[in-house]
Amino acid sequence: MADDDPRRPLHSVTIDICTACRRSDDPAGDGRVLLERVGALCTAEDGITVRPIECMAVCDRQVTVALRGPGLWSYVLGDVDAENDGAELVAAARAVAASPHGVPKLRDRPPVFRKGVICRLLPPPDHDEIKTQDSSAPD
Numbered sequence: 001m002a003d004d005d006p007r008r009p010l011h012s013v014t015i016d017i018c019t020a021c022r023r024s025d026d027p028a029g030d031g032r033v034l035l036e037r038v039g040a041l042c043t044a045e046d047g048i049t050v051r052p053i054e055c056m057a058v059c060d061r062q063v064t065v066a067l068r069g070p071g072l073w074s075y076v077l078g079d080v081d082a083e084n085d086g087a088e089l090v091a092a093a094r095a096v097a098a099s100p101h102g103v104p105k106l107r108d109r110p111p112v113f114r115k116g117v118i119c120r121l122l123p124p125p126d127h128d129e130i131k132t133q134d135s136s137a138p139d
Contacts, residue, residue, distance in 0.1 A: 012047040013069040013097040015089060020055040021062035023082070030063045034082035034089075041090045048093045061118060067093055071123050072102025077116035088112040 015038060021031035032052075039050045058064040061078025068074040075096070080089060092113035095104035102123070106114065 010100065011069045011072055011097045011102065012049070013067055013072070013093045013102075015042070015048065015050045015093050016053045016056070016066040016068060017050065018054075018056040018058070018062070018064040019052045021059075021064055023062045030082040034063050034065070034080060034086060037082065037086040038089055041086055042093075045090065045094070047097055048090065058118060061116075064118070065089060067096050067102075069096065069102055072096065073123060074102070074121040075113070076118040076121070077113065078118045079116050080112055085112045 017031055017035045017038065019029060019031040019035055021034075022029045035050065035052050042048050042050050053066075056064045056066070056076070058076065058078055063080045063082055064076065064078050065080050066074060066076050075092075077089075077092075088110040089112055091110045095108045095110070095113070096102050098104065099108070103120075104113075
């Protein structure tokens with residue numbers, strides 16, 4: 001897409017997926033299965049990348065993922081189903097990418113995003129121009 005294309009997201013977003021997560025007996029591991037599925041879904045996505053993370057240390061909420069982007073609020077999500085939540089996870093990344101500060105309105109968040117949030121993190125200190133009053137997103 002061209003830089004002036006209105007469909008182009010405001011920001012780039014990375015989906016970090018814990019590859020150590022293992023909810024089932026699948027020898028490949030649920031995190032790796034999710035990584036492959038989301039990676040395949042993102043091949044045509046502009047501005048969304050997928051990255052494996054060896055362990056995110058949230059073992060009681062497997063599969064764990066993070067949605068992150070430069071200068072944006074970040075989210076850690078848990079209980080992501082490797083078999084069924086891939087498309088919703090990509091939709092969540094699109095919602096973060098399309099929002100001004102990485103905080104999409106609740107109505108723009110797919111169920112995996114609304115139900116799975118473990119925490120939300122401020123942008124790194126070098127992006128402190130984003131003020132805390134901008135962190136709320138009305139419905």
